[in-house]
Amino acid sequence: MNWDLIFRKHSPGILNYLINLTGNRQEAEDLLQETFIKAMRCEDSLRESDKVHSWLLTISRNLFLDAKKKDNRRKTNPVADLSQIENNMTIDHQTPEEITQRRDFMGFLHNALADLSESYRTAFTLGVIQRLSYREIEEITGWSLSMVKINVFRARKKVAFELQEFQG
Secondary structure, three states: OOHHHHHHHHHHHHHHHHHHHHOOHHHHHHHHHHHHHHHHHOHHHOOOHHHHHHHHHHHHHHHHHHHHHHOOOOOOOOOOOOHHHHHHOOOOOOOHHHHHHHHHHHHHHHHHHHOOOHHHHHHHHHHHHOOOOHHHHHHHHOOOHHHHHHHHHHHHHHHHHHHHHHHO
């Protein structure tokens, strides 16, 4: 495997996912490094090479959960960096009013995601922000397919409800 290419291709998405889980960029970067170290050591366990991204997300999630178990006192800020969403929003040819409105929206979104439970935040991050399929989320989280659908649906519903204030 070409780990340099895999790292360049997948690390931004994995990092954003970990930032969303931890709320701390430094901790997320540490977990990202651990993810790739573990992946390189266990590359034989990857059964389908076209599912590298899902496999890496699974490793990173498991490392996060292990770290969280070790430190139950950890307080997480779920969405310290929403750069992946912001990067998807074009800023070319925007007026200052549109830029301000975008910043306000990101603040509302940040608060909405901060209020979600860990499972809903994971479901929202993987299903909506990362745009993974239900099957991929099932593989990453270990949830049943019906639990994935329920969590993504409920997370979307909660975030939509919270964002109604932004529209109002």
